[in-house]
Each structure stands twice: as C-alpha cells, then as structure tokens.
Amino acid sequence: MKSNCHLKSAQHELDILIPVYNEGDNIIAVLQSLELYVRTPFRVLICYDLDEDNTLVELKKFSSSRFEIIPVKNTGRGAHGAVLTGFAFSRAKAVIVFPADDTFNAPILDKMFDKFQEGNDIVAASRFVDGGSMEGCPFMKSMLVRTASLTLNRLAKIPIKDSSNGFRLFSRRLLDNIIIESSVGFSYSIELLVKCHRLGWNIGEVPALWFERKHGKSRFSLLKWIPYYLRWYFYAFETTYLERGKETVALKK
Secondary structure, eight states, X not given: OOOOTTSOGGGOSEEEEEEOSSOTTTHHHHHHHHHHHOOSOEEEEEEESOTTOHHHHHHTTOOOSSOEEEXXXXXXXXXXXXXXXXXHHOOSSEEEEXXXXXXXXXXXXXXXXXXXXXXXXXEEEESSSTTOEEESOOHHHHHHHHHHHHHHHHTSOOSSSOOSOSOEEEXXXXXXXXXXXXXXXXXXXXXXXXXXHHHTOOEEEEEOEEEOOSSSOOOOOHHHHHHHHHHHHHHHHIIIIIOOOGGGSOBOO
C-alpha cells in the first residue's frame, strides 16, 4: 500500500502512532478527526500485524492534503510489538500513541504537544483530572485502573493522576535513551512513565475523554497483563521510598 508522500518528512514535528488490528470500522473517522482538529505538523503511523488487516483496505479510501499516512508493519508480536515498531520507525521530536477507535480526543493533541514543548518528556492524556472522564468501562477494569493511578499518584508520588492510560506523548529524548524492557501488551507505557520519574525528567498531563469502544475488539487483556504491570508499579514505589539511584534505569549506550 502506498502512503500519502506529498509532504516532506522534515516538515513534521509529531508522529501520531496508531496500533491497529482490523480497525476498518473505525479508522476513517479517526483520521478525519485528526485532519479537522490537529494543527501541529504531523504524520500518522499505522502500525499493523498482517497484510490482510482490514484497516489497510479502508486506508485506500482516505487521503489528506495536510498529513501523510505511513503503514508500518509490525516486526514483533501483538500490540506491544506494533508500538515498539512504530517507535523505532519514528524520528519525530515527539510520538503520541493514539487509540484506533478514538474520534473525540483529537482536539487535545495540540495541547499535549504544547506541554512537550514546555519541557515535559511524557504528557499523559488523563481521565482523572477536571475535564477528563471515563465512561462505560467494565467495573473490574475501572476499579483496577483507578486504584493503580490513585496509589501511584498519592503514595508513589508519580506527578500525574492517570498512570494507566496508554494514550500519551513520549519525547524523542526518552525514546532514544531509555531501554524498554517490557515485552507484553501496553506495559511499556507505565515502564517509561516510572523510569522517566526516576530520572527526574518532567511529566505533564491534559484532560482526556474515554468511552468503551463501540466497534471492533480491544486487545487489552487485563488478567493476562497484570503481572507485567505490577513489576513497574512496584518499581515506582522503590523510586520513592527505597531511594534507589537513577543509575538503575536501563539506558541505551
């Protein structure tokens, strides 16, 4: 599949990375919302697993005069591999991992980029601050993500109120320097968050909306991924209370 290559790569400052798995019912509306609301120069990286993914079929029906769309095939496995493949492909100043069914948060992406330009290496889209919301979430998932975020903020001193949302911006400095040790699901997101905190780098957040998806199947697997999230949950507490040094962060040479 050909991307819309009418824009030069040097013009963009932001890559919007969208991991997909048969998101044909959602992707056009998502791209239309980005075209309508985002003013920061950007590209869209569509990170997919299989050539048969129906997202790619729908992409052929969409073109934009404002941004280029680049399909990036996953060199790993699943959602985790798709995101890391996108990170490796990108050379933008910042990368936002954006949900493939999100048609309502495009208006906050410029605010996230502004926060990055103010000196934040991570900018979280937060459901748990004034102006944010989480609606339609299954009870068990809601309880776990709210409890984890509350305790990390109040007890482990992570300086944002939503530590569990995978929708966030990561700086080029962060991606170029921190080794990602996670291998499953979206655990890389909390890993980068707590390592950024341990390094003393700045972290910001902006209010975001969250609604249970209407089309397609989420690849979020709560019970399967909990052990991998817990590793980094406890790492955050070690940072605060055991005074482990910054040298314990795995950095790229």
